[in-house]
Amino acid sequence: MARIVMKFGGTSMAGTERIRTVARLVAREAAAGNEVAVVVSAMAGETDRLVNFCREANPRYDPAEYDVVVAAGEQITSGLLALTLQAMGVPARSWLGWQLPIQTEEAHSRARIHKIETDALRASMAAGHVAVIPGFQGLMEDGRVATLGRGGSDTSAVAVAAAIGADRCDIYTDVDGVYTTDPRIVSRARKLDYVTYEEMLELASVGAKVLQTRSVGLAMKSGVRVQVLSSFVEGDGAPKKGTMIISDKEIEEMKMERQLITGIAHDKNEAKIIVTRVPDRPGAVATIFTPLADAGINVDMIIQNVGRDKGETDVTFTVPQADLLRSIDLLEANKDKIGFNRIISDEKVAKVSVVGVGMKSHAGVASTMFSALAERAINIQAISTSEIKVSVLIDSDETELAVRILHTAYGLDAE
Ligand code: ADP
Ligand code: ASP
Ligand code: MG
16 A cells, blocks of 8 residues: 555646546545545646736736635635545545645745645545645745745645655646657657656756646655656556656666757747846946846846947846846836846747756767757857756747757657
8 A cells, every 4th residue: 555646737637527537547546545645736728817817907916816816726626526536436525725734935926835734634544535635825824825836736746745755746647758858849759768856857947847847856855756647548547657757876776878868848938138238347247137136036048248349238138928027127127226228128039958967978969959950040049058958049939940950959859
């Protein structure tokens, strides 16, 4: 007998028929004698719909009330799954974020989980009840509802798994594992049997939304065993083996051949800002980025262009699209202090990244990328690198093409 967490994403929960399939998968695990906690997402498209309502009600919405609205999607699916399980004769109950509670930090719309109370949950599970927990939501110290950032149900699942000491955390989604790139863009993407925490963390952070970045970081830190697999099974059939996220050490022990590049990801959620004619002197860049950092805005790629004649320079960087307006407001408010000429912004950009631990010991990864893009006349607007990643910023219209040609250039295409 094992204690397991099963997480089901939006497509898996989209409608009563899909929820019945999910309930059958849960019932299988319970019938095998396992203690089961299920973490669910809102139905596909529901969170977007709720976010839009917030925007319509108030374009500069209060994040505390935004959380009240968007947390609702998961409340509905958790109740519906508990009802469906009960209808199949499987004892089940829902545990909302505030009921456990799932305690979070004070940061509406992007809170981190601090602690999960599990005494009542464990007792209920031990008595044979399936626990159904809405993902994405928690409770702040001040008693208000918090949400964990888009895609946050993955993090809820891993956090629950860590808190109850689960033997496994299975993340069920609409693809049967982690691929070398988004299989919806490149039909020749290959499914990976294993991927390391480190590689998955980097892939997720540059846009492979199959797992939320924080969930991977948390799994790595707390040693939770994560598998990504598909909830789309035939009838009462068992799910197919998915992708296991494992440690570097385990990969070495299995003596598996390592690829230079693990995968390619893209992200269309960034926006580019150019601050023109900034004084080219020490401290100038700090006056730009300090107000953004103080407002909790995550700046990603940064380039400072070659200085112009009169001791001036242009500074280019990217921020999340959702923070673009706020960033521009902050820069304009600090215009005198920074001393720039004007701000140019562009949302029609995409970041494409290649990721692989093999890069640590191999030269030439970046130049392969630049040459492959150059051959197709794709212009690079910014570059950033880490030990195991190279990212470029390009026109968003060219995203799919860029991902495809890079997938081929690094020899990742399936036969
Ligand atoms: P869920 O609602 O189950 O959380 P998501 O839509 O958040 O599902 O994540 C699954 C999607 O992630 C897939 O449908 C796929 O299009 C996308 N995806 C992006 N990159 C990858 C990748 N490298 N491997 C697998 N899926 C990926
Ligand atoms: N429903 C939330 C979202 O769409 C959380 C999740 O699905 O993981 O972002
Ligand atoms: Mg997701």
